[in-house]
Amino acid sequence: MPPGEVLRKGAEAILVKGEWLGREALFKVRTRKAYRIPQIDDKIRAERTVTEARILASLLDAGIPVPGLLDVHLKDATIVMELVRGARLKDVVAPLRGKLARIFARIGAAVARMHGLDIIHGDITTSNIIYESALDSDDIAFRFIDFGLARHTSSVEDKSVDIHLFKRVITSTHAGDFERLFPPFMDGYKAHLEQHGRSGDFKKIERRLEQIETRGRYVEKSKRK
Amino acid sequence: MTICLGLESTAHTLSAGVVNDAGRILGVVNDTYVPDEGGLHPLKTSNHHVGCFQSVIQQALDQAGIALKAIDVIAFSQGPGLGPCLRVGANVARALAAFLSVPIVGVNHCVAHVEIGRLACKVDDPLTLYVSGGNTIVSAFDCGRYQVFGETLDIALGNLLDAFAREAGLQHPGGPKIEALARESTTYIELPYTVKGMDLALSGLLTSAINALRRHPLADVAFSLQETAFSMVTEVTERALAHTEKKDVLVTGGVAANGRLQEMIRLVSEDHGASFHAVPRALAGDNGAMIAWTGLLQFKHVGGLTMENTSILPKWRLDQVPITWRS
Numbered sequence: 001m002p003p004g005e006v007l008r009k010g011a012e013a014i015l016v017k018g019e020w021l022g023r024e025a026l027f028k029v030r031t032r033k034a035y036r037i038p039q040i041d042d043k044i045r046a047e048r049t050v051t052e053a054r055i056l057a058s059l060l061d062a063g064i065p066v067p068g069l070l071d072v073h074l075k076d077a078t079i080v081m082e083l084v085r086g087a088r089l090k091d092v093v094a095p096l097r098g099k100l101a102r103i104f105a106r107i108g109a110a111v112a113r114m115h116g117l118d119i120i121h122g123d124i125t126t127s128n129i130i131y132e133s134a135l136d137s138d139d140i141a142f143r144f145i146d147f148g149l150a151r152h153t154s155s156v157e158d159k160s161v162d163i164h165l166f167k168r169v170i171t172s173t174h175a176g177d178f179e180r181l182f183p184p185f186m187d188g189y190k191a192h193l194e195q196h197g198r199s200g201d202f203k204k205i206e207r208r209l210e211q212i213e214t215r216g217r218y219v220e221k222s223k224r225k
Numbered sequence: 226m227t228i229c230l231g232l233e234s235t236a237h238t239l240s241a242g243v244v245n246d247a248g249r250i251l252g253v254v255n256d257t258y259v260p261d262e263g264g265l266h267p268l269k270t271s272n273h274h275v276g277c278f279q280s281v282i283q284q285a286l287d288q289a290g291i292a293l294k295a296i297d298v299i300a301f302s303q304g305p306g307l308g309p310c311l312r313v314g315a316n317v318a319r320a321l322a323a324f325l326s327v328p329i330v331g332v333n334h335c336v337a338h339v340e341i342g343r344l345a346c347k348v349d350d351p352l353t354l355y356v357s358g359g360n361t362i363v364s365a366f367d368c369g370r371y372q373v374f375g376e377t378l379d380i381a382l383g384n385l386l387d388a389f390a391r392e393a394g395l396q397h398p399g400g401p402k403i404e405a406l407a408r409e410s411t412t413y414i415e416l417p418y419t420v421k422g423m424d425l426a427l428s429g430l431l432t433s434a435i436n437a438l439r440r441h442p443l444a445d446v447a448f449s450l451q452e453t454a455f456s457m458v459t460e461v462t463e464r465a466l467a468h469t470e471k472k473d474v475l476v477t478g479g480v481a482a483n484g485r486l487q488e489m490i491r492l493v494s495e496d497h498g499a500s501f502h503a504v505p506r507a508l509a510g511d512n513g514a515m516i517a518w519t520g521l522l523q524f525k526h527v528g529g530l531t532m533e534n535t536s537i538l539p540k541w542r543l544d545q546v547p548i549t550w551r552s
Contacts, residue, residue: 009497011467012460034496035489036456039413122421127468149420161421168423172372172544173468 002027002078012048012148020070020080028052030077030148045077052147053079055119064114065143084143086133090126093174093181095135100177101184103131103140108188110144111166115159116196122149124166126173156201160208163189167209228291229298229524230282230321231517234314235306235334236359237265239274241285242513243296246521248344252288253507253514254281259397264387271309278317285513296325298529300520303331304538306359311537319535328529330520334511335360335543338504339371340522341515342477346502352471354462354490355543357478357510358383361458363423363465364543366551373544374465375423383480385427385454392435393443403447404483410448414441418453423464425457451485459489466497475502479510522550 004018004027016027030045032038049072056069056079068082089103096103107129114121121128121144132141153159163186170181193202226245233240242253258273260266286293301318304311315331322329338360339353353371355362361377380388383400390399416433419426434450466474474494480486487503494501508514526549 009467011464033456033460033493035459035492037413037452039415040418040452040456043415044418123423123464125468165421165423168373172367172374175368175370175372 001029001031010146013146017083024083025070026067026081026083028079028081046074048148049074049077049079051151055147055150055152056081058117058119059114059144059147062113062117064110064117065141066147067143067145084130084132084145086130086142088127089129089131089142090173092131092135093126093177096131097177097180099140100180103142104181104184105188105191106140107142108185108190109192111163111185112189112192114144115162116193116198118152118154119150120153120158120162121147122151122162122165124162125169156204156208160205160212163205164209164212227297227521227524228289228295229300229330229517229521230285230296231300231332231513231515231520232278232282232314232318233302233334233337233511233513233516234271234274234278234310235302235304235511236310237270238511239277239281239313240511240513240516241278241282242515242517243285243289243291244514244517244521246525248518250508250514250518251291252285253512254284254288255510255512256281263391265307267307267309270307271313274310274313278313282317293321294325296321296327298328298330298520298524299325300330300332300516300524301535302334302337302516303535304334304541306334306537306539308537308539311539315535315537319532323532328524329532329535330524330529331535331538332516332519332523333538333541333543333546334516335362336371336546336548337515337519338477339364339475339543340519341508341512342475342502342504344518345504345508346475348473348475348500348502350471351473351475351502352462352466352469352499353475353477354458354481355478356382356458356476356480356486358387360478361425361427362543363462365465365469365471366548367469369547369549369551371543371546371548373542374468375425375461378421378424378426379428380431382427382454382458383478385431385450386480388431389434389447389450393438393446400480400483403451404485406444406447407451407485408448410442410444412442412445412448413452414445414449416449416453418457420457420460423461423468425461427454427457430454430457451483455483455486455489458486459493462490463493463497466493466499470497471499473500473502475504477504477509481509482506526550 071080133139240255243251363375491501
């Protein structure tokens with residue numbers, strides 16, 4: 001464990017505010033899971049560390065808002081990255097109510113760009129987006145974090161599931177604000193693809209999303225094709 | 226004092242439970258169908274239920290020390306489950322309600338698993354891991370519903386264990402035998418580990434484990450299967466726990482009886498400062514008491530159903546049910 005202040009204990013990693021070459025940095029340490037036998041645990045932690053670092057690098061290259069990648073220590077399953085300052089979006093949805101539509105449209109556009117690189121986040125949640133701007137400011141800046149389940153994929157299915165999971169999180173965590181969050185997100189996603197002359201791709205994703213929802217094991221017959 | 230008779234018949238178990246509104250379980254009797262070979266055939270299973278419902282209900286009443294006419298409310302599991310099996314419970318419930326002239330309540334089977342856990346473990350607002358032959362769901366209460374934070378994208382955890390046990394030639398019930406075999410081994414065979422966000426997929430793991438049987442000792446495969454599947458389920462539970470920050474974790478459903486799974490969930494719970502609770506073995510699997518208790522909660526808050534609304538709902542999701550008795 002690197003020396004420093006433990007900022008957060010997430011599901012799979014501990015975030016430590018430490019020092020890297022004399023500057024403040026965030027150490028994401030995939031700690032050992034006591035519940036998993038080492039044969040599974042070591043493999044999963046190493047695999048996810050490598051994948052996450054590679055994907056962060058690709059996204060940074062493309063200018064998608066993610067933390068800067070500084071260093072990787074494979075042996076301790078640790079990624080050193082830029083310290084992003086802000087609040088978990090999950091915690092500021094209420095005070096941001098007036099501009100949620102704009103924010104979620106921007107998030108939608110950013111996810112569309114990410115998907116355009118054939119990368120899916122794998123766990124888009126409002127806990128995994130850090131809102132950086134001041135709450136009362138007109139600026140909108142945010143960063144995606146936690147690419148632990150992200151991967152390269154070109155499949156419409158995987159991209160649609162990425163969106164579907166986000167929809168599920170909004171439904172379960174922000175049920176009362178669903179209309180303010182998800183439709184603008186989809187509008188932003190769609191607008192980005194249309195601007196890049198890829199509205200056909202959007203239609204494919206839209207269709208697949210509907211399919212995924214009716215595929216659920218317990219969807220009422222009326223909604224099933 | 227209101228007394229409810231609950232009938233459970235979603236899958237292989239026909240069960241009757243008698244519960245009062247103080248939350249006391251006065252009687253609960255199960256009769257479980259065990260096929261000679263293969264999995265559950267819905268029609269054969271429902272025939273079993275038809276054959277035993279009378280004696281199961283009578284035994285439950287005897288256990289409670291009451292007569293049939295002392296029942297104030299009839300509750301039945303309306304879904305989700307196998308159509309032919311659900312229909313047996315629904316028909317018996319309708320007939321009894323009409324005969325006794327008492328209200329009838331349709332209960333969601335998954336909600337009932339959560340509610341009996343809350344009652345039996347005296348825990349108010351847990352993150353619930355519900356693992357059985359037909360369901361693998363991580364859920365927590367939010368905005369008036371038991372929201373689903375993670376679930377299987379294909380087969381259920383209990384289904385994985387049962388199907389593997391059958392392929393390995395183990396007698397029903399397979400879960401305890403796999404658990405015992407797994408304790409004899411520490412040799413891990415690599416198997417696919419598939420977590421997608423907060424959801425998981427188990428069918429690829431089942432295929433790989435069955436294939437591994439050809440090359441490895443059964444105990445090693447059983448150990449590897451349990452470790453892989455339970456690690457996935459535990460990881461999904463941990464993700465939901467980190468997200469919801471609940472202070473209690475409840476494990477319910479038939480697979481909740483597995484000691485290794487309990488150990489893993491206990492470890493992540495403690496890691497996140499949450500208390501661990503496992504539903505007592507007698508109430509962890511499908512049972513009529515959970516239907517009776519949930520039926521009572523529902524009856525007290527929204528009353529009974531009209532007959533035309535008692536149709537079975539085989540695809541009824543946990544998160545479709547308004548939880549009116551909680552705020």
